[in-house]
Amino acid sequence: MKLNSIGAASLLALSVFALSGCDQVEKSAQQLMGKAAETAKQAIDDTHKAAEQALNDATQDIIGNKKQPTDDNKQSEKSSQAI
Incomplete structure (x- = not known):
């Protein structure tokens, strides 16, 4: 007996040790997942900023290119009127 x-x-003692070990593993996993989520969020934010900058640059190029031919056309018209 x-x-x-x-x-x-x-x-019972082994069960308590196993459970406390599981809690520690769970806490470590949560910390790891938190860090991974933060890293992923940062990567998404960086990608979003880069995409916005690329879109802004492309838009400026298009607007800039539209203005230049218009200015050239005005100069051509002035030259034609002078002749």
Whole structure:
């Protein structure tokens, strides 16, 4: 009977150690997932900023290119009128 009590106590102690180990693993996993989520968020933000900048640059190029031919056309018209 004493042997059964010792065995039960040992089993209970091992269970407590296992559960506390699981809690530690869970906390570590949560920290790891938090860091991974933050890294992913930062990558998305950086990509978004780069896309906005590229779109802005492309828009400026298009607007700039439209203005230049218009200015050239005005100069051509002035030259034609002078002749």
